[in-house]
Amino acid sequence: MFRFILSRLGSGLVLIFIVTTGTFFLTHAASVPVALNLAGPAATQEQIDGINAQLGLDRPLITQYATWVQGVLHGDLGRSYFSTEPVSDAMANRLPVTMSVVVLAMIITLIISVILGVLAAARRGVVDTIIQAISTISFVFPAIILGIVLVFVFAITLNWVPAVGFTPFLESPSEWFASVILPAVVLSIGGIASLSAQIRGSLLDELGKDYIKTLRSRGVSERSLLLRHALRNASGPAFTTFSLLFIGLFGAALFVEKIFALPGVGTFGFTATIQGDLPVMLGLTIFSVVLVVVVNLIVDLVSGWLNPKVRLS
Amino acid sequence: MTSQTTDATAAPAARATKKRAGAVRRLLRNPLGVGSLAVLAAVIILGQLGAVLAQHDPNFSSLDAINLPVGSPDYPLGADQYGRDILARLIASINVSLISGAIGAGVAVVVGTSFGLLAGYRGKRTDAVASWSFNLLMTFPALVLVIVLYPVTGGSYQVMMAIFGLFLAPGTFRLVRNMVVGVRAELYVDAARVAGLPTRRILTRHILAVVRGPIIISVAFLASQAIGIQSGLAFLGLGDINVPSFGMMTGDAFANIYLHPDQLVWPSALMALLIGSIILLGNAYRDALAAPQSTVKRDKDARRAPASTQVGHPGADSDSSRSGDGVRTNLLTVRNLRVRYPQTDGSEKAVVDGASLRIDMGEVVGLVGESGSGKTQTAFSILGLLPREARVEADELTLAGEPILGLSPKEMRRFRGGALAYIPQEPMSNLDPSFTVGSQLIEGLRGSMSKREAKELVVGLLDRVGIRDAARVYGSYPHQISGGMAQRVLIAGAVASRPKLLIADEPTTALDVTVQAEILDLLRDLQGEFGMGVLMVTHNFGVVADLCDRVAVMRLGEIVETGDVRTIFREPSHPYTQELVGAILDEETLRTDPPPVARERLEGNR
DSSP states (O other): OHHHHHHHHHHHHHHHHHHHHHHHHHHHHTOOOHHHHHHOTTOOHHHHHHHHHHHTTTSOHHHHHHHHHHHHHTTOOOBOTTTOOBHHHHHHHHHHHHHHHHHHHHHHHHHHHHHHHHHHHHHOHHHHHHHHHHHHHHHHSOHHHHHHHHIIIIIIISOSSOSSOOOOTTTOHHHHHHHHHHHHHHHHHHHHHHHHHHHHHHHHHHHTSHHHHHHHHTTOOHHHIIIIIIHHHHHHHHHHHHHHHHHHHHHHHHHHHHHTTOOSHHHHHHHHHHHTOHHHHHHHHHHHHHHHHHHHHHHHHHHHHHOHHHHTO | OHHHHHHHHHHHHHHHHHHHHHHHHHHHHSHHHHHHHHHHHHHHHHHHTHHHHOSSOTTOBOGGGTTOOTTBTTBTTOBOTTOBBHHHHHHHHHHHHHHHHHHHHHHHHHHHHHHHHHHHHHOHHHHHHHHHHHHHHHHSOHHHHHHHTHHHHTTOHHHHHHHHHHHHHHHHHHHHHHHHHHHHTSHHHHHHHHTTOOHHHHIIIIIHHHHHHHHHHHHHHHHHHHHHHHHHHHHTTOSOTTSOOHHHHHHHHHHTTTTOTHHHHHHHHHHHHHHHHHHHHHHHHHHHHTHHHHTSOOOGGGGTGGGGGGTTOTTOOSOGGGTTOOSSOEEEEEEEEEEEEEOTTSOEEEEEEEEEEEEETTOEEEEEOOTTSSHHHHHHHHHTOSOTTOEEEOSEEEETTEEOSSOOHHHHTTTBTTTEEEEOSOTGGGSOTTSOHHHHHHGGGTTTSOHHHHHHHHHHHHHHTTOSSHHHHHTSOGGGSOHHHHHHHHHHHHHTTOOSEEEEESTTTTSOHHHHHHHHHHHHHHHHHHTOEEEEEESOHHHHHHHOSEEEEEETTEEEEEEEHHHHHHOOOSHHHHHHHHHGGGOSOSOOOOOHHHHHHHHHHO
16 A cells, blocks of 8 residues: 555656656747746847846756656746746635536536446336536536636526626635536536446446345345445446546646636636746646645545455455 | 458448448438538628628727617628627638648547557557656646747737647547557457558558447537637637637627627627537437438337236246246246347347246256357346346236236335345456445345444354455455455355245356365255255356256257256257256366365365
8 A cells, every 4th residue: 555655656756756857848948028027028139038038047957847746846936027926826815716616616526426337227217318418508608608608697697696706715715606506517527427427337246246136136135236235346446537537626726717707727827828927827737736646645545445345365 | 462452341330330231321311400501501601791792891880880770781790889880790700710720630630549549559668658648738728828838929810729739638539549559459450450451551441440439429519618618718808810710799889788788799790600500410410320220119118018928927937847836936037038129120039038037936047058048138038127228028027926026116125135136247346446345235225224233134144155364354445355255245145034945046157166066065954954945047067066956958048948957958859958967077177076285275265
């Protein structure tokens, strides 16, 4: 078990290294006119050179990279070129917004997917059709359209929830919920489509196995066969899908934030990307990759714990 | 010579082509397929007619035209808040979306398929490296990277879609790789290889023919995703402002939502129409490829219907040799059992065809025959454990006088875990790996006793079936015990409910020869102790000679001969039985007590 965790941590570090290094060189080589963006179109060449020198953008790429890596290893992600705010502080301020939406979406996804997946495995027929329909809808109406429709219906027309803005959970849980429920629903549609199909498939696989037949021969109820035995054994693969979903939803959340005007990481990242705010872009990248690694590690641990063979070795 | 091998190995590829041609025909007969194809074609044509239909350049903005309503002269769908022709922009957006879908799906399919073919076909190192890389790529935060790498694209949506396509590739890679691994094992590729065809030709001709269908289906989903992401990026303002797209139009209209919500309808509806037609076309093609299976009608009542026909034949006995014997009472009666399975072409295949069988209380009956003769299907019919699609009928199927065919799972539970018990063939796969031995053994008993009583009973039985340290095994997980021990556990589980009829399906086949003898000993002891009737399904006449009172010989779904074990061994009447009995002379497994050395080794193992 310990070696297993070590090896997963190892490949996690490889992932972090590859992605951040690749992003660093690609974005720095893209020659975004950062200084021009900062100084404005009327700037003289001297002003631009001055800014470049000040930001260190005139140094060789490899030196810039070494400086950046050194900073990261000391927990310093640098400062935004534009607001001069430390990147880590800026991320920390905006993260609760994004994570609120993502976590709520994951909870909705998990609950509805388990219900649909189990019902589909037990009854097939109608529930299968529902899962198919959700899957088709999630493709046909991309997040932006679905989001706009929900804003239009529930926020503008019915006025049930605010159309824009975010209320922190600690300030008012009910207003917090109202401010994140629509984006969370938008995000969860796609998640439900893939996770419920996955759970259904794994359950049907398990229900076809020998041990189910033997348990049934001993008079174990169909309900227990499905909910206790098959579901338990199907939960490993389902968890893996769940972890991939988490990463996907985090990315999708960045898009959805804009529709609901949520002051999250996405809005921040988009502005940075358009302006060429390199430290912020890299900060967002490194945060996402670390998130991927942490989530995968948690999922590995949970699936290991679910599987007695791994747990007891 | 060359032409000859080509002919021989081209056959499967030709078959795949034929199947695909059939799929296209079925697709065109399916209203959903034709409908989505027509809509998609209409949208594409609309995109090509842009210059003819639209009066203005999509980016031309006129102050006079700001927010013109639908139906204005020269502006059939009105104009947006910048005074641009909505129709012209819609038409231009169609083409941007189509190109996005084509690039995204194209990159994903080309990259995923080529590496998938390579990894699946070459295997070993290549496979390991490629699989590792694509698994890593799959965990990349794709959307974040597409956003962050925006400056690299220089604002070109085509480059952005190419990057996104790369992130979509792992799905295709896995699909292709897994199919190739499956196909590679098949004979015809080996044959082509032996015949000396170059690797590249094997890949393209044979494997590609097989994986083409699934790839075409996945293109629909990949293209839809690419179109959705492109519009999302444009909606957020990442992209060339001079390239009109559904996303940008939606974004503009969204900014205008309080004044003119109707402007949102056009881009949203057209995008949904475009993606919807692609997705539904993909679904229809998938259904068309899988058509033979889906045309099979599932007859839900098939298993219930015969229940009515079986009533009212108590005591009917097909086994005339014993019908006069009044000493023993009847336990199981099977009369004219038929088991059929629906086939992909709509017909039905009979695996048991009119089998009749009778077991008296406390009697051990062997059911022998080669694999595929229908003996396990007969046993599972009695237990009610056949898969859903099986159609089971019988003139009579009764246990101690009560009909047990066509019962609901709930009704059947009265018998299973009660009078009826089962010992499977392969011990390890018949234990739930996620639960301890004890917890799965007591589960079926919990209806009739408390948890503590059930535990006491099971631990006692584990001890009785020869497991040392029964309490420890009770709390162990299946992977912690040996195969022989697992079979003892399953036997304990089977006899825990004091069954009247024990059905054992090749209970020793999967075990070591030395363990086999011990398990047979144990079964004999338990049978005597509990006075159970036993149906011993086996292909091994040694086991029959060892344990059984009577034997039924099964062949091609029918019972060809029934009789006393001794009689059958001495003078088998059916030629097939003669053949089987003759064959046991070659078998070494006629039971004898295991040699001391083997016994010692066994004890040590436990």
